[in-house]
Amino acid sequence: MSVERVGGRYLYRLAYRYRREVGGVDVVGEVADVVGLERLLAARTPVRLADLREMPAEQVG
Numbered sequence: 001m002s003v004e005r006v007g008g009r010y011l012y013r014l015a016y017r018y019r020r021e022v023g024g025v026d027v028v029g030e031v032a033d034v035v036g037l038e039r040l041l042a043a044r045t046p047v048r049l050a051d052l053r054e055m056p057a058e059q060v061g
């Protein structure tokens with residue numbers, strides 16, 4: 001799972017990532033602010049904001 005800031009816009013995207021052979025990316029939801037992200041995480045995952053850590057883009061996906 002990853003949370004992405006979508007380039008050019010301040011949207012946070014919650015996505016499950018799979019190998020390309022299995023289908024690639026399944027976007028669970030997009031929100032415009034951190035409060036919305038917190039709600040989306042609470043509704044769809046066992047993960048909370050405090051559990052997140054930033055990774056360099058080259059390590060993601």
